[in-house]
Amino acid sequence: MPAARRLVLVTGPSGAGRSSAIRVLEDLGYEAIDNMPMRLIRSLLDSPDREAPVALGLDPRNRDFSATAINDALGQIAAVPGVMPELLYLDCRTDILLNRFSETRRRHPLAEADRVEAGILREKDLLAPVRERADVLIDTSDLNVHQLRAEVEHWFSPGEQTQLAVSIQSFSYKRGLPRSVDMVFDCRFLKNPYWEPALRQKTGLDSGVKTHIYSDPRAQEFETRLRDLLLWQLPAVLDEGKSHLSVAFGCTGGQHRSVAMAETVAAALAAAGWQVSIRHRELDRRKREEASA
Incomplete structure (x- = not known):
């Protein structure tokens, strides 16, 4: 057909x-x-x-x-x-x-x-x-x-309409919820790298930051539960006829915990064969501010 x-x-x-x-x-x-x-x-x-x-x-x-x-x-x-x-x-x-x-x-x-x-x-x-x-x-x-x-x-993009496109992003609660997402997950209960001087200026893209976050025993369980939920839910969303699903992870500053969790979950979904894109709202904002300074 x-x-x-x-x-x-x-x-x-x-x-x-x-x-x-x-x-x-x-x-x-x-x-x-x-x-x-x-x-x-x-x-x-x-x-x-x-x-x-x-x-x-x-x-x-x-x-x-x-x-x-x-x-x-x-x-x-x-x-x-x-x-x-x-x-x-x-x-x-x-x-x-x-x-x-x-x-x-x-x-x-x-x-x-x-x-x-x-x-x-x-x-x-x-x-x-x-x-x-x-x-x-x-x-x-x-x-x-x-x-x-x-x-x-x-x-x-033409040719992708039979797939489900999953968009994942991180954000800061201080700057408000994203306005165009279907699901939001709060990462603020996890151990915060901001309080470690050596990690404060780094981001969730850095391995040291991720290691610090995952020293919190709740982090791995949080990731596992979210991954399993999404992998269970995505086929049902596709069966419903939707072609897009957007998921956001938030933390206080949108720099550490939400970024690390978004990256990890996005990688897991991509490894399972889903079409995934990722964006870090506050990191993108910081790049623009540094470029214009």
């Missing part, structure tokens, strides 16, 4: 990276159409079959854009034999969107006069029901264009 043709609807607040994501999908071989009027999706589905996957950028500024219209479009696409609809939502924090509009001096499409923040909030309110429906949600607040490309390629 041939694999279903992917049809990805791409949307999100202005400035969050929709156009950049569309360009990445086009580079991946998708037939990409940005700013697609909702009323034309039906005619697109009625066109002669083609082999290439399709990516449609949906702009909230369009007159016929609404959560109801997107739900209807997803239903129409799902009813077409051999087509697999997916909704990609590019999100971003309000403060970051404000900075982006300030840096580019662009006018927000829903803002009156110079009230950019009001326009951003109005647009986010409009998009809230769409965000809840997303199959893949990528928060671009802390991503540069290269990292965004890597995320989109991870989720939507």
Whole structure:
């Protein structure tokens, strides 16, 4: 039986990276159409079959854009034999969107006069029901264009749709929970390398840090239970029809315990044959700050 043709609807607040994501999908071989009027999706589905996957950028500024219209479009696409609809939502924090509009001096499409923040909030309110429906949600607040490309390629590279893509990341609770994850595990109860002066500036990628964490007898059991849980759960998630699962590990600073545990669990899942990507949110942030210093 041939694999279903992917049809990805791409949307999100202005400035969050929709156009950049569309360009990445086009580079991946998708037939990409940005700013697609909702009323034309039906005619697109009625066109002669083609082999290439399709990516449609949906702009909230369009007159016929609404959560109801997107739900209807997803239903129409799902009813077409051999087509697999997916909704990609590019999100971003309000403060970051404000900075982006300030840096580019662009006018927000829903803002009156110079009230950019009001326009951003109005647009986010409009998009809230769409965000809840997303199959893949990528928060671009802390991503540069290269990292965004890597995320989109991870989720939507052609030929991977029959697999389950597992995304694992580490984070700091001090900077808040990641906004686009399915499962979160708290590592703060484990022995903290931060209190060892020789380890404080190192990370969970260093063998000495990992050795220190695993000197806590609870660490190995925690890892084993999590690994077994995920290896038991992943086939069921795949059977349910999902193509993506995101898992996050958090600790106080996002530098030691969460990084080590994310690396270890990711390696175990990859060794078991699952498609895994890994990202360390706070370490990536630190690299960017050091590069710009």
